Amino acid sequence: MGPELARSARHAYSLGVLLIDIDHFKLINDRHGHLSGDRVIAALGSTLGEQIRRSDHAARWGGEEFGVALLSTSVDGALVAAERIRAAVEALVLASPAGERIPVTASVGLAMLEGDEPLERLVDRADRAMYASKTGGRNRVTLLSSAAIAA
DSSP: OHHHHHHHHHHTOOEEEEEEEETTHHHHHHHHOHHHHHHHHHHHHHHHHHHSOTTSEEEEEETTEEEEEEETOOHHHHHHHHHHHHHHHHTOOEEOTTSOEEOOOEEEEEEEOOTTOOHHHHHHHHHHHHHHHHHTTSSOEEEOOHHHHHO
């Protein structure tokens, strides 16, 4: 994501970062087994590929988290994209090997690049936003600006 951050600063285009965490992932593994957990992760990865533009980038961030870089995207466009992804995850229809339905939701954090801030600060805000989505009830999108952190 470093090159995109530099490109964004050089050409003065907006950049949004989403961090997406599967809600209650440990419970999915505990109730339905790790194979089901792996299926959920794979399904979320496929869903991201279907929901983002070709110019955007999505990757597994670690564990049950994913990151998305939304290139040349306004804050309004980033919010629309984040909500579209959240709704697509909630709409997933997955079953365990035993045929039980596995409900899947995700908490999404969004941060927009502000000025020439370093990548670490941008990602930290997206992470804090994701945590706010989790503590706010899960299965939601939260946008966090640096002004909100300072307040």
